[in-house]
Amino acid sequence: MLRFFILVLLSLTTLSCSDRKNDAGTIRSFYYWKSIFSLNGKEKEAINTLGIKKIYLRFFDVDWTDKPEPKGHVILKDSIPGSLQIVPVVYLTNRTLSHIQPHTLEILADNITTSVKVFAKRNNVNFTELQIDCDWSDKTRDKYFNLLRLIKSKLPLSCILSATIRLHQVKYRNITGVPPADRGMLMFYNMGQLKPSASRNSIWNKKDAESYVAYTRKYPLPLDSTLPIFEWALQIRDGKIIDLLSKETLPDFTISDNFRMNKDKILAAEKSFYYQNKYIKEGDVFRMERVSGEDLEAAAKMLSHHLSTTPASVSLFDLDSKNFTDHDIEQLEEIFNYFN
Incomplete structure (x- = not known):
């Protein structure tokens, strides 16, 4: 991982973008x-x-x-x-x-x-x-x-x-x-x-x-x-949006028995648990958008x-x-x- 505050090396003074090509x-x-x-x-x-x-x-x-x-x-x-x-x-x-x-x-x-x-x-x-x-x-x-x-x-x-x-x-x-x-x-x-x-x-x-x-x-x-x-999902707790989940952090709702579909076809957590170090509380709802x-x-x-x-x-x-x-x-x- 590169350190952000890095000394500028002499070689970088000649490092530049490549010549542009004007493609039609x-x-x-x-x-x-x-x-x-x-x-x-x-x-x-x-x-x-x-x-x-x-x-x-x-x-x-x-x-x-x-x-x-x-x-x-x-x-x-x-x-x-x-x-x-x-x-x-x-x-x-x-x-x-x-x-x-x-x-x-x-x-x-x-x-x-x-x-x-x-x-x-x-x-x-x-x-x-x-x-x-x-x-x-x-x-x-x-x-x-x-x-x-x-x-x-x-x-x-x-x-x-x-x-x-x-x-x-x-x-x-x-x-x-x-x-x-x-x-x-x-x-x-x-x-x-x-x-x-x-x-x-x-x-x-x-x-x-x-x-x-x-x-x-x-x-x-x-x-x-x-x-x-x-696509993404809004994580909602007690009527407030607490997180926006991208596909990389989104639980696989289709294979988990921790969720149920409520009357509005929105997924809700049936119990509290951790997923990839993220806390999901019982009652949290997830509204998918795509x-x-x-x-x-x-x-x-x-x-x-x-x-x-x-x-x-x-x-x-x-x-x-x-x-x-x-x-x-x-x-x-x-x-x-x-x-x-």
């Missing part, structure tokens, strides 16, 4: 967000059959303890196929921006770029783009935008700096601002409010999507796009119609064979075709 047409891509990079047969089949050219690979997170700290470095168990472009992604929590002092932003920028370069060099990863993923707010935008400028200044001129863009940041850009990046990655999901009794899917639903999508046309940053194929094939097609059709220009890259979140249960490769081919 929209590049098909996936996000890879698991903690261990290892491709199984179904995932390799999806990459080959769909003609995937790019992987947005989460390298690590930056979160706040008493200072910015790296967490969850990805472990490359398998080698990365040579046919794939890799975009390192660094997830930055908004609370890090809330706590950090402005005069230390350059240190953070140094640490982020150095850690990315060291990790990439050690694993023979050449990259032409670095992406920062952060759900910034109007209160943290000045520090975030300054950080992006500093990161950009530490990258070669040939290297793209991209930033993820949430829908609320598009609709309310006069408040949240537009990040000083080369490109934005529009996340066309996570649009509903997380509520214990919400009737609409918080990952994607047509009503909320329609209230946001028109604003993408006039967004002043070139936008690439990401669509959701993942995007249906019909909704995924509606999302692709809606977004492709409203974008002012054809995106350079269209991505699906995320590459995991578990997500191919609800979305087979044939359907994903149709989704990508909306953006040709």
